[in-house]
Amino acid sequence: MTKITILTGAGISAESGLGTFRDEGGLWAQHRIEDVATPEGFARDPALVQEFYNMRRAQAAEAQPNAAHLALTQLQTDWPGEVVIVTQNVDDLHERAGTQGVLHMHGRLDSALCAACGHRWPAPARMEPGAPCPACHRPTARPDIVWFGEMPYFMDEIFDHLATTDLFAAIGTSGQVYPAAGFVQEATAAGAQTIELNLEPSATVSRFAQTRFGPATQTVPEWVRAVLAG
Template sequence: MARKIVILTGAGISAESGLGTFRDEGGLWSQHRIEDVATPEGFARNPTLVHRFYSARRQQAAAAHPNAAHHALARLEAEWPGEVVIVTQNVDGLHEAAGSRAVLHMHGTLAGALCATCDHRWPAPPEMTPTTPCPACHAPRARPDVVWFGEIPYHMEEILTHLSEVELFAAIGTSGQVYPAASFVQEAASQGAETVELTLERSEISRAFDHRHFGPATEVVPRWVETLLG
């Protein structure tokens, strides 16, 4: 029986599609403090700023296209005889745009809106403001449907179930600095899984992996997928 593969992806897989990471100079993130735009406290202090920031990110993501790494993972899911599950920290929709179907967005999506009053979810318009009403309860309490620092990631029970069954775990384009995702490699290894890291440069947790491949995602991911399917 073919092995079950769980793949964790981070900002590094989308960087070559033009979507910046926390560490990029000159991008959206470099213009703001994380505490101001990616925490519940920041949203409470200045919802206008946070909505403006996420509206810009939403429009940027909508204009982006999946790259060779996204397409390679979609190919792996389509051709691998076993199960392939993608757990992504990214809030863009590039995995789905490339054709992947088994995708768990642990940090939510830019394409979604969430009502802070009744928890209703709906597709986000290109721009939201503090007065954007919820279509269910009509309260002007819309927020981006993303997980901010200090909040509990989505799908954790399902993710942990997959990690308990995984036989090959890969982390692609992750920094190893954000938990709980940074602990997934140890969780997978404790189940006896083979582990591999594919990233531009050594991460905070590179030593935890059995195998490491460094380089641009558009080069190392297609090569790794080709080897698996070879």
């Protein structure tokens, strides 16, 4: 076994204080997804959407990587083959833990995107409605986030990794959002071993050959130790 491909979701950052869609009382619970995470919502009320992501950006900036993030960095550092990290998360906790080359399929909070020309630049702490693009100067700056109804980033690269991986692990994902929910099938079809590490079984748990359940800060370090021990 030489190549490991790992998909991470909101569950790996939850213990760093970043809520998931389903957390009661969290940031997401205060808004309808249709209002803050779709192109149509942004067109209707850009001020609401920008403020929502300003709040998420501030929350993410205060969060710290946890033991699960650090364990994946150790795996990437110590594993003799390739370790590819694909994340559905828009925080930068993997990077701050030292992980290299993370593929953010749903975008990043610390990046801004011009809806007109496609230019990207580092997002300020606060983005305002109608902010100009530094490249084309049109007032079309938006968060560099893949909203519902938009195509995730790096899909060709991700599918290439899934087709050539020896082990596929999904950590802290709900299995409810496609195309990521279908990654286990792609990896299985390519002959990879598969494992789900999660607080509780996902919607696609039956498609994994192995499972480990519990908090990510416990299950991920334990699994990494086992993988590195051979």
